[in-house]
Amino acid sequence: MDFSDEQLAVINAPLHPMAVVACAGSGKTQTAVRRLAEIRKRLGEHRGRVALLSFSNVAVNTFRTNYQALERELPVGFGRNRVEIDTLDGFITSNVLRPHGPRTMKCPRTPFLVSGNEPFLRNKDYNFWVQATAADVFPVQPPDLGKVIINVRAGIASFHFQQHRMLLPINNGIKAATNLAATGAYTHNLGRYWVYRVLAEQPNVLRALSRRYPHILIDEAQDIGTLHQEILEMLIKAGSHVSLIGDPNQSIYDFAGANGQFLAEYGHRLGVTPYGLTRNYRSVPLILSLANTLGQRRDVANRTAPLTPHGAFFVTYKNAERDTLIETFNAAIAAASLEVGKSAVLCRGRDLADELAGRDAAIGQGAVKLLARAAIHRDRQQNYLDAFKLVAWSIVGLLADPPEGLVSRITQPSQYPDMAALRRVIWRYTRSSETGLPSAELPASSQWHELLVARTKALLTDLDKKFELKSAPNLGNKLSKKALPASPLVSGDDLVADGRRKLRIDTVHQAKGESLDAVLYLATKDHVLSLIAGANTELGRIGYVAATRAKNLLWLGVPANSAAELRPTLLKMGFEEIGAPLKKG
Numbered sequence: 056m057d058f059s060d061e062q063l064a065v066i067n068a069p070l071h072p073m074a075v076v077a078c079a080g081s082g083k084t085q086t087a088v089r090r091l092a093e094i095r096k097r098l099g100e101h102r103g104r105v106a107l108l109s110f111s112n113v114a115v116n117t118f119r120t121n122y123q124a125l126e127r128e129l130p131v132g133f134g135r136n137r138v139e140i141d142t143l144d145g146f147i148t149s150n151v152l153r154p155h156g157p158r159t160m161k162c163p164r165t166p167f168l169v170s171g172n173e174p175f176l177r178n179k180d181y182n183f184w185v186q187a188t189a190a191d192v193f194p195v196q197p198p199d200l201g202k203v204i205i206n207v208r209a210g211i212a213s214f215h216f217q218q219h220r221m222l223l224p225i226n227n228g229i230k231a232a233t234n235l236a237a238t239g240a241y242t243h244n245l246g247r248y249w250v251y252r253v254l255a256e257q258p259n260v261l262r263a264l265s266r267r268y269p270h271i272l273i274d275e276a277q278d279i280g281t282l283h284q285e286i287l288e289m290l291i292k293a294g295s296h297v298s299l300i301g302d303p304n305q306s307i308y309d310f311a312g313a314n315g316q317f318l319a320e321y322g323h324r325l326g327v328t329p330y331g332l333t334r335n336y337r338s339v340p341l342i343l344s345l346a347n348t349l350g351q352r353r354d355v356a357n358r359t360a361p362l363t364p365h366g367a368f369f370v371t372y373k374n375a376e377r378d379t380l381i382e383t384f385n386a387a388i389a390a391a392s393l394e395v396g397k398s399a400v401l402c403r404g405r406d407l408a409d410e411l412a413g414r415d416a417a418i419g420q421g422a423v424k425l426l427a428r429a430a431i432h433r434d435r436q437q438n439y440l441d442a443f444k445l446v447a448w449s450i451v452g453l454l455a456d457p458p459e460g461l462v463s464r465i466t467q468p469s470q471y472p473d474m475a476a477l478r479r480v481i482w483r484y485t486r487s488s489e490t491g492l493p494s495a496e497l498p499a500s501s502q503w504h505e506l507l508v509a510r511t512k513a514l515l516t517d518l519d520k521k522f523e524l525k526s527a528p529n530l531g532n533k534l535s536k537k538a539l540p541a542s543p544l545v546s547g548d549d550l551v552a553d554g555r556r557k558l559r560i561d562t563v564h565q566a567k568g569e570s571l572d573a574v575l576y577l578a579t580k581d582h583v584l585s586l587i588a589g590a591n592t593e594l595g596r597i598g599y600v601a602a603t604r605a606k607n608l609l610w611l612g613v614p615a616n617s618a619a620e621l622r623p624t625l626l627k628m629g630f631e632e633i634g635a636p637l638k639k640g
């Protein structure tokens with residue numbers, strides 16, 4: 056691949072902190088990993104390590120694969136292994152929380168991750184009290200401990216409970232967090248809080264960390280929330296060169312205080328050099344021009360207009376017609392010689408995405424619900440890793456008195472190599488639809504459930520025999536068929552409809568970072584208004600992310616009853632209207 060001048064400027068920049076504000080589809084991944092290799096090369100035999108950190112496991116895996124290829128170009132013994140590619144949370148957990156957390160958390164053991172629904176959390180000492188109204192408070196109970204959100208601004212921590220899209224204040228955050236920390240347990244959010252506290256209270260740890268990592272490069276830097284920001288500020292003060300790369304228009308995690316501002320302003324700091332990536336390699340010119348209008352940018356399209364139908368369109372729909380709209384879109388993808396398997400319908404919310412995809416949000420209860428979701432992940436999306444994690448949560452929930460932190464120990468192989476034997480047993484159960492978790496294509500409340508009960512009980516007997524892990528009483532109740540549908544969890548025609556693949560229907564958040572041939576952003580009036588208003592609000596940025604996933608074809612679904620009001624603006628912005636009546640087939 057030939058890097059552009061802008062990309063090369065970033066890759067070959069002096070070893071100083073930098074802020075790279077990049078547009079969508081500008082090749083941040085390749086640029087960041089090249090920069091990592093370049094820093095490592097220039098450091099030569101220097102003992103310091105270089106960290107490249109991002110926010111999703113998918114991004115981290117891509118970086119690791121790309122770096123492996125580049126690493127071979129570095130001279131042998133040139134410290135080329137002294138790089139760390141991880142998620143920001145993975146990095147702070149392994150470098151700070153696990154080795155140094157116990158002193159600040161005042162726990163007698165290595166801290167361990169909990170999901171928030173473990174039985175031992177049902178203790179009133181760990182209740183976070185939520186102030187719903189002036190007169191009304193309620194405790195956060197498992198399984199919702201994972202929804203306790205902590206933000207730190209100017210050194211002051213605030214605790215909130217995330218209820219739908221609202222953040223409700225918690226009035227005893229530090230006390231409950233401190234009580235819980237004494238057991239060693241932390242959720243993802245609390246983990247960040249304790250890292251922040253460790254670095255603030257143990258200056259020697261901060262100094263050592265900064266010396267060990269003189270250069271830290273953060274990808275997707277628009278997702279840096281307030282706690283991550285405070286942690287990075289401490290590292291910067293301690294001497295690490297922190298560089299950021301990202302797109303402020305794509306920050307869609309407002310509740311964690313991630314609004315892209317840190318990235319947008321970082322380049323103005325003394326000692327930080329600003330760079331830009333303004334060439335979009337993903338989208339055809341018509342889509343890019345619309346993205347420029349939405350994001351108030353002037354990026355350049357690397358692609359030329361193809362001959363096949365392409366561009367940005369809007370189409371009106373009534374709620375009752377949504378399925379027909381999706382089928383029409385599917386046909387349009389084929390007509391444009393694009394791949395259905397590389398396209399998607401995107402929605403703002405998980406509920407709508409599930410409803411449209413025919414996924415019943417309420418499938419089964421308790422452990423059975425987790426196992427049903429695991430079967431769906433495995434058989435619909437071939438996502439074995441998530442299926443494995445769900446099985447691990449579910450099986451541990453079926454044990455009488457599981458050791459604390461057992462799920463983390465099963466699901467984090469690199470940190471707990473001693474758990475390999477148990478992990479193998481859980482993997483075998485997860486992988487095999489013949490002898491383990493039954494196929495999601497079997498009728499759920501009858502055949503699937505019957506096999507599930509028999510095989511899960513056999514697994515539990517095995518766990519008792521091999522690992523002395525006793526099963527909980529009342530397994531019959533815990534594995535009941537309540538809320539399971541009679542139909543299969545995944546039907547055959549999920550995969551194929553009318554000889555065509557069925558379209559993926561997903562949330563915008565889930566598609567972040569991806570390139571898709573064609574995108575239908577199915578919007579409400581509010582979503583369209585926010586999209587039009589630009590990237591100043593989170594909802595506007597969600598629309599921006601949806602629109603900029605599309606390589607060739609972008610459809611915006613607009614509710615029919617607001618079409619008259621929205622049409623003139625949409626046309627002015629560069630959308631074309633698809634006027635043909637939507638006919639089935």
Ligand SMILES: Nc1ncnc2c1ncn2[C@@H]1O[C@H](COP(=O)(O)OP(=O)(O)OP(=O)(O)O)[C@@H](O)[C@H]1O
Pocket residue numbers: 056057058059062077078079080081082083084085302305336337567568569570603
């Ligand atoms: N110099 C280049 N020449 C040709 N193609 C490139 C170049 N740089 C990047 N690309 C291609 O551009 C596409 C988009 O790159 P990438 O996915 O890294 O974008 P991104 O900046 O992470 O986008 P987003 O933030 O929107 O997710 C990829 O297919 C990549 O291979």
